[in-house]
Amino acid sequence: xxxxxxxxxxxxxxxxxxxxxxxxxxxxxxxxxxxxxxxxxxxxxxxxxxxxxxxxxxxxxxxxxxxxxxxxxxxxxxxxxxxxxxxxxxxxxxxxxxxxxxxxxxxxx
Amino acid sequence: xxxxxxxxxxxxxxxxxxxxxxxxxxxxxxxxxxxxxxxxxxxxxxxxxxxxxxxxxxxxxxxxxxxxxxxxxxxxxxxxxxxxxxxxxxxxxxxxxxxxxxxxxxxxxxxxxxxxxxxxxxxxxxxxxxxxxxxxxxxxxxxxxxxxxxxxxxxxxxxxxxxxxxxxxxxxxxxxxxxxxxxxxxxxxxxxxxxxxxxxxxxxxxxxxxxxxxxxxxxxxxxxxxxxxxxxxxxxxxxxxxxxxxxxxxxxxxxxxxxxxxxxxxxxxxxxxxxxxxxxxxxxxxxxxxxxxxxxxxxxxxxxxxxxxxxxxxxxxxxxxxxxxxxxxxxxxxxxxxxxxxxxxxxxxxxxxxxxxxxxxxxxxxxxxxxxxxxxxxxxxxxxxxxxxxxxxxxxxxxxxxxxxxxxxxxxxxxxxxxxxxxxxxxxxxxxxxxxxxxxxxxxxxxxxxxxxxxxxxxxxxxxxxxxxxxxxxxxxxxxxxxxxxxxxxxxxxxxxxxxxxxxxxxxxxxxxxxxxxxxxxxxxxxxxxxxxxxxxxxxxxxxxxxxxxxxxxxxxxxx
Numbered sequence: 145x146x147x148x149x150x151x152x153x154x155x156x157x158x159x160x161x162x163x164x165x166x167x168x169x170x171x172x173x174x175x176x177x178x179x180x181x182x183x184x185x186x187x188x189x190x191x192x193x194x195x196x197x198x199x200x201x202x203x204x205x206x207x208x209x210x211x212x213x214x215x216x217x218x219x220x221x222x223x224x225x226x227x228x229x230x231x232x233x234x235x236x237x238x239x240x241x242x243x244x245x246x247x248x249x250x251x252x253x
Numbered sequence: 254x255x256x257x258x259x260x261x262x263x264x265x266x267x268x269x270x271x272x273x274x275x276x277x278x279x280x281x282x283x284x285x286x287x288x289x290x291x292x293x294x295x296x297x298x299x300x301x302x303x304x305x306x307x308x309x310x311x312x313x314x315x316x317x318x319x320x321x322x323x324x325x326x327x328x329x330x331x332x333x334x335x336x337x338x339x340x341x342x343x344x345x346x347x348x349x350x351x352x353x354x355x356x357x358x359x360x361x362x363x364x365x366x367x368x369x370x371x372x373x374x375x376x377x378x379x380x381x382x383x384x385x386x387x388x389x390x391x392x393x394x395x396x397x398x399x400x401x402x403x404x405x406x407x408x409x410x411x412x413x414x415x416x417x418x419x420x421x422x423x424x425x426x427x428x429x430x431x432x433x434x435x436x437x438x439x440x441x442x443x444x445x446x447x448x449x450x451x452x453x454x455x456x457x458x459x460x461x462x463x464x465x466x467x468x469x470x471x472x473x474x475x476x477x478x479x480x481x482x483x484x485x486x487x488x489x490x491x492x493x494x495x496x497x498x499x500x501x502x503x504x505x506x507x508x509x510x511x512x513x514x515x516x517x518x519x520x521x522x523x524x525x526x527x528x529x530x531x532x533x534x535x536x537x538x539x540x541x542x543x544x545x546x547x548x549x550x551x552x553x554x555x556x557x558x559x560x561x562x563x564x565x566x567x568x569x570x571x572x573x574x575x576x577x578x579x580x581x582x583x584x585x586x587x588x589x590x591x592x593x594x595x596x597x598x599x600x601x602x603x604x605x606x607x608x609x610x611x612x613x614x615x616x617x618x619x620x621x622x623x624x625x626x627x628x629x630x631x632x633x634x635x636x637x638x639x640x641x642x643x644x645x646x647x648x649x650x651x652x653x654x655x656x657x658x659x660x661x662x663x664x665x666x667x668x669x670x671x672x673x674x675x676x677x678x679x680x681x682x683x684x685x686x687x688x689x690x691x692x693x694x695x696x697x698x699x700x701x702x703x704x705x706x707x708x709x710x711x712x713x714x715x716x717x718x719x720x721x722x723x724x725x726x727x728x729x730x731x732x733x734x735x736x737x738x739x740x741x742x743x744x745x746x747x748x749x750x751x752x753x754x755x756x757x758x759x760x761x762x763x764x765x766x767x768x769x770x771x772x773x774x775x776x777x778x779x780x781x782x783x784x785x786x787x788x789x790x791x792x793x794x795x796x797x798x799x800x801x802x803x804x805x806x807x808x809x810x811x812x813x
Contacts, residue, residue, distance in 0.1 A: 159705060166708070167701035183591040184798055187691040196692055200699045207701045 147212025170185025171204040267430055274430070277326045281319040289441050319354035324356055329396030330427035330461075332356050337457045340664055342645045343655040344448050362394040367418045368401060377496040382406070382494065387413065397465060397569070402506060409505065411493065416500035420465060428458050456657055464569040467502040473545075473568040474504070480543050486531040488564040507564040509556035512672055523561035527682050529673040531563055536669040537686065540662055541693050544579055547662045548572035550668045552675075572661040578604075580697070582659060587694045589644075590687045594621045601653055608652040615648075616651040623647060637682045638667040756806065764801040771797035 164171065179197050188196070278287040288299075314322075338345060366467035368387070372380050380387065388402040398416045405411055417423075435450035463469055471492045478489040488507065496503035510517035512532075518525065532555070539546035548552070549570040554566040574582070581604045588596035598617050602609050607616075623643050640664045648655050666686075667732035673680040697703060732738040770792045777789030 158275040159709060159760045162709060166705045170699050170701055170704070178695060178698060183593075184691060184695065187591065188688045192688065192692070196695060204699065224263055231648060 157214040157217040158213040158221050161214035161216070162211075163207050164209075164215050165218070167204040167211070169208035171201060171208060175201060175204065267372065267426070267433070270426070270430055273299070274434075275326065277323055280326070281323050282314075283319070283323065286442070300757070307577045315347075315348075317349045320349060321352045321356060324353070328427075328507060329360060330424055330431070333461060334431060334454075334457050335397060337460060338453065340660055341453070342642060343649050343653075343660060344453070347642065347646060358575045360394060360396050362391045362399050363417055368399070368413075368415050371415055371418060372413070372501060376496065384413075398467075403503075405493075411503050412506045414467065414502040414504075415717045416465065420500075424465060425463060428454075428461070444607070445579045452538070460570065463571070466499050467497060467569075468499050470502055470568050471497040473571045476545065477539070477547075477565070477568060480539070481535065484535060484538075485532070486527070486562045487535050488558060490564065490566065507556055507558065507566065509558040509564055511553065512555035512557055513552040513675055515676070518557060518676065521557060521559060521561070525677040526680070528557060528563060529562065530685065531675045533669050533673060533682070533685050534689070535563070535565075536665055537689055540574065541579060541664065541690075544576065546574075546662070546665055546667060550665050550672075552668075552672050555672065572658060572665065574658050574662060575683060578656070578658060582662060583690065583694050583697065586690050589624070590683060590690060592624050594624060606653050606655065608654060612650045612651065616647070616653070619647045619651065620644075637670040637686075641667055687691045760803060761804050763799050763806070767796050767799040767803060770799065 175197075179193070185193065275287040278284065302708060316597065320402045321335065335353045335356045337352050339356070342350045345353075369380055372383075372387075376383060383406060385404040385406050391399040391401050392412065393400045396417070397420065398414050401413045401415065403411050404411050431454045432451070434674055435454040438445050438450045469495065474489055474492050475494075478491070481487045481489065490505040490507050492505075493503040503524075510521055512518075512528070518528075536546065536550065543757055547565060547568065547570075550565075554565060554567045556566065558564055570698070581600055585600040588594075588600065597620055598613065601616075607613070623640070626643075629639055645655065645663070647653075670680075670682040671684060673685075729738065774789045774792035774796060777785045777792060780789075
């Protein structure tokens with residue numbers, strides 16, 4: 145139970161950390177371009193567009209700031225998955241593949 | 254012929270119904286179809302021809318009308334199937350779609366005694382313990398159920414939707430027949446194969462199964478009510494959960510004026526523009542926010558209450574749309590309302606809806622032609638239904654396979670537009686829809702949570718793939734080494750050759766059985782024993798049948 149709760153907390157942290165990066169990226173590099181698009185200005189009245197822009201940017205800023213503390217969890221998970229864990233597990237898998245005896249004929253589907 | 258009987262898997266009790274189907278087909282000028290659909294229908298067709306009962310008057314009617322009449326004559330399940338076909342303009346020609354839309358499933362009500370019996374059986378108590386009274390005259394009667402007004406002993410006004418007695422048995426039997434017929438059509442009438450009859454029947458089966466489960470309908474009502482709790486101008490009646498079963502649905506009675514009763518609406522003195530805006534907003538939100546929408550939004554299911562709110566009824570047919578499809582649809586619609594043809598084609602490509610036969614340049618040109626045609630009209634005057642129908646027609650022409658869920662979405666939006674125009678003629682659907690769609694698109698595009706969930710999902714899938722790949726590769730290599738890896742190639746010519754071989758084998762067996770039983774019969778008939786005489790006659794009868802089977806097989810196969 146406790147372990148499961150711990151796992152959930154970690155996966156929440158990973159998601160929040162990742163979301164924080166994504167939010168920062170969207171806010172810094174994407175939002176400006178989207179809200180300046182002529183099709184958007186044509187489709188939505190100016191006042192409404194300002195409201196949407198404010199709400200969206202506030203949401204992104206919130207996600208960025210709220211997840212800042214969890215970025216480390218995400219990065220270390222990423223590191224263990226890609227830099228360390230997955231690479232080492234990949235090596236392990238390959239090693240097993242070489243070392244493991246072939247299964248008997250009947251075992252394979 | 255014997256092997257034909259075994260192959261078609263008809264049950265004996267289906268035969269009567271099949272004979273009737275043949276009769277209906279012949280009545281409306283589809284004798285050739287009946288003949289090509291196998292022996293039970295063929296025999297009936299030939300018998301009617303021999304008796305001179307093949308009518309001629311049908312020739313004056315267009316084929317679409319005759320098809321509609323076939324569905325009408327075959328009863329409720331087939332009428333419902335016809336109605337489902339009418340929602341597939343991507344598969345069947347528009348003229349037939351329009352004709353099938355005229356199918357109504359109004360059927361005579363079933364006796365009140367049956368209503369009472371079914372209620373008591375399902376609620377497991379006398380109805381007097383639950384209801385103060387039930388109106389004997391139904392409010393509405395259709396092929397699946399009928400609706401009665403009632404009052405609970407606790408004083409609340411309710412309506413009871415009661416399923417037709419033995420509906421499940423009838424539907425099951427008809428579905429089995431439909432599946433059998435679809436199978437025969439696909440195998441014996443190649444020109445009808447592009448309409449994918451088997452897939453259509455399967456789709457219909459799923460939709461009918463959902464529609465005949467009132468517990469699912471009750472859940473849909475509760476879910477809709479919950480989802481729109483922030484929409485004060487939408488009213489979803491409350492179901493009485495403890496009084497609902499698979500065949501009974503008890504819900505709050507809603508009083509109001511039908512949305513198409515313009516005189517009634519004027520008397521209510523409600524804000525018509527507001528009603529239409531709420532209707533369209535609810536339709537769009539249910540599709541794009543919740544991915545869960547009313548798939549049968551015909552005007553009869555919208556009532557306007559005294560306070561001007563819209564009461565939505567009948568949640569038997571609900572549509573579902575997943576996030577991926579939602580993104581595709583939203584992007585496509587945004588491209589459409591902003592006139593971006595390249596983006597439209599790119600969505601179709603990404604969604605894997607374009608077949609190998611599609612000429613992309615021609616598709617692009619046709620889409621641009623539509624946008625140009627409608628672009629010349631003022632935005633308020635655009636008829637959304639015609640616009641969608643034209644787009645679907647283009648899709649059909651270019652072999653773009655539109656999924657059923659997308660078509661249902663189109664139907665829901667177009668129906669709402671139709672209601673909107675009727676209630677408030679100044680209603681401009683594109684003006685109402687465009688800002689909503691574009692806003693939703695922008696919000697989804699800049700939704701950090703959605704993107705991060707998608708990234709995480711993709712990463713998890715990639716890791717799983719990486720983990721599995723060496724083993725899969727090893728298995729494939731191993732099978733290759735052992736020579737066990739085989740490639741299956743389907744060849745129509747080979748299949749035809751095998752079918753011919755099969756037919757010839759059947760004929761050989763019949764040719765062997767006929768003389769055996771004939772000579773056996775000759776030896777038995779004329780003896781002193783009554784039993785032997787009877788057996789001899791039976792033997793003659795069987796010999797006759799085998800001979801006829803052999804003759805039919807040779808005539809049908811043209812000697813092949």
